Amino acid sequence: MRSLAGSRKPRRRRRVRRIWWGAAALALVAGYLGSLYVTVTSRFEGPHWKVPSTVYAEPVTIYPGMDVSAHHIHDRLLRLGYGPVTAAPRRPGEFRWNDDRLELYLQDFVYPDHAVEGFPVAADLRDRRVVRLIRLPDNAPLTSVDLEPEVIAGLFDESWEGRRLVRLGDVPPVLTDAILAVEDARFYEHWGIDPRSIARAIWTDLKEGEFTQGGSTLTQQLVKNFYLTQERTLYRKITEAIMAVILEARYDKRAILEAYLNEIYLGQRGEMGVYGVGEASRLYFGKDVERLTLPEAALLAGMIRSPRAYNPQINPDRARTARDRVIHRMLALKKIDADEAREALAEPVPTRPKARAAVRAPYFVDVVREQLERLYSRDVLTSEGLRVFTSLDVEAQRNTEEALRAGIAAIERRIPKGDDPLEGGVIVIQPQTGYIRALIGGRDYAETQFNRMTQAHRQPGSLFKPLAYLAALRRDGETGSPRYTPVSVVQDAPLTVVTNGRSWTPQNYDKLYHGPVTLRTALEYSFNAAAVGVAQDIGVERVIATARALGITTPLQAVPSLVLGTSEVIPLELAGAYAAVANFGTKTEPLVIKAVMDQDGRVLSRKEIAVEQVVSPEEAYLITSLLQGVVERGTGRGVRALGFDRPVAGKTGTTSDFRDAWFVGYTPDTLALVWVGFDHNRPLQLTGAQAALPIWTDVMRRVTEGEPPTDFTPPPGIVLRQVDPASGLLSNRQCPDAITEAFLAGTEPTGWCGDHGGPRFLWWLRRVLG
């Protein structure tokens, strides 16, 4: 009995142990399944994807009269992914360019105000200009069309996954049929895994002796992409299968299919990965997914296996083979009939080349990002798929980059090599709108992301003088009259001022004093002593007030040297101040973001041009007129020597010890500011006229190409008189260098020049008649 009982005990113990083990194993399995369940549901029920925000440049408007060559329309089309074709364009994203005609099929695009469904247009050309713009095929005349804006950046966390989310209801059945036909024909019948497919895959693998067929259902593919790594292990495969079953048990087929359509990787556009059928439809066919045709849908479905191998832009023949395989499969599954298949098979594969590399404007994008981060959290910016429309003119940016690069290289050939690299920056701004058209904050963003146009504080040197002269030319609040006119005689003579117990005597660049000169001459030749004298006369506080009115916010020291630009400013603010002068005294806030949309097409914010009259139009015009003289006769005459012949106003700037070289100048419609120097203030040993002016001229020549030349129109309240520049008096016929001078009405001179010859009786008559 003992022995029997003794043998029973271990058996019972073994049984208990087995139960324990079983329970533990069950608990383990349950825990494992539970954790998989939580993983599956938590991701599937939250936001599925982090969709980066997309930053767009300004769209380009094509209109009758436009110079298509000057606006680089061909390059723009290639960057936008348009492909040249030899026959008439039949699909969005195609164009045909003959000498006298451009035909293009616009691509679909959703703008902040309206959505455009791509349509064919033609522009008849003569001498590179559009003479007629029509809609095809009905030849209806058009007044203008927009080319879609170029993407200049994505705002993302880890990788740039371009994704345009679609709802299943918006996806044409032909696309889902095509995808299901080749990826998972029994999708609506299985419960996540398909034993029949697995068996078939195993059989094929055994036959071919390698592991090629996965037999994965569409749900398994989704699980693999969504939750798991791409490694090929049995454990991963089992996990995938279990998760697929959980997914199917928990969610309906439509939700799974919709997620799959948005998840699949379908290629690459530059740095951006193309995910989902929405984005892919735009990339390969230039249209929304809703409008895909059977052959297009089949092509996309065929690419899923290997987006690179079957990419029609790289391997059109292989893409066609893959597409045809899908069409045949759809026919076999009776998703289409024989006629439809025949027609689809006859369609050529779109063969437009890969889009040319996009223009990047990293410093500009940083400014955009900074401004966006004031409105939206970083998380929203990198995951909510916002679409940000900016003021950047891609061609202006590209041209400005080229001009700066060439200009810096030319300077480097003239100066001794040092440890730190020569730096430079450019801002191009449209004064009337405040739109920043181009922005470069340094010579190499990869080297340093510090933006020298928006973050640096630099001494402006003589660029500050026009602000001081503007203060002198403005009407006094009390008397209603200005203290100076452009022909007021000022003294360019030794002048010693005492500040904080220290005396200081400003000197000129040429180490000479030029005696009594008109205010115009003093500015045109940038005489330091004269400028300090004028500022001392009107009071430095008045200069500061004018600078503040024009938008300078940095601390300005109320010292006599302020007028020579010794207080540091932010270059962007300086450009804004000059833009206000160029814009007849109206300050417009420099603007980079025009509108922000969410991924459903709702406009979240829209930036309107903000205008404020900070100086009267006529006072501002006086400065423009003086700055025109700088370019015609003064320190900026190199602009003319370099062949830029548009009406232009400008000013050179050089700081003490040649640390900063500046040039700012503007036509009526475009302003550019250029800075060249070293980050650590090493002397450049070149003036603004030598270093910055040539770059400015190159920039302006490029960005104004094709624009009609316009002149500065004097506003009401300005009177123009012919004066002798030396005396500032009305000129007589003998005055050799008479110029047209602008005055605030009522301040024009009444006396006649007596320094030059002339009929004496006329001179006498004028004196008698007053």
Next chain:
Amino acid sequence: MTAGSRRIAVRSITAAVVWVALWGCAVKPLSTADQPIPLAAAASPQVVAAYHLVEDGKQQLALGQTGAAIATFQKALALAPSSPHANLALGEAKLRQADYRGALVYGDRVARLVGDDPEWLWRIALLRGQAYEGVGDRTRARAAYRDVLGVDPNNVEARAGLDRVAPE
């Protein structure tokens, strides 16, 4: 003349009168404010394109799409900063938004761009009158409304404006 031919003559005359009356109604000028301002003959292609954009923007405005309309006007301005049409449209938009100082800025711009073109003068004056009225400068508003009436004595808006800002 037979009775028949007389009847035909009477009918013809009646028909002609009715036709002329109808034609008169049909071609009766719109209120001057609604008429598009013609483009200057020497307008640059950009200015012409901006003009058409402004017309598009006005249609958006009529549909109540104010934000979209202003964006279109701004697009026109960016395309052709010297477009008087774009500047006037933005001035009028500012007026609608009660940004009267902004409206005055655009009014001044238009004035600079068009010189003394009578086609524009009364429109600029009307814009200024309404903007000055908005900022409470009744004296300047009165003067501006009178300028409008000097060019267009039947201008209803200017007359109403003048009544509003008449000295008490």
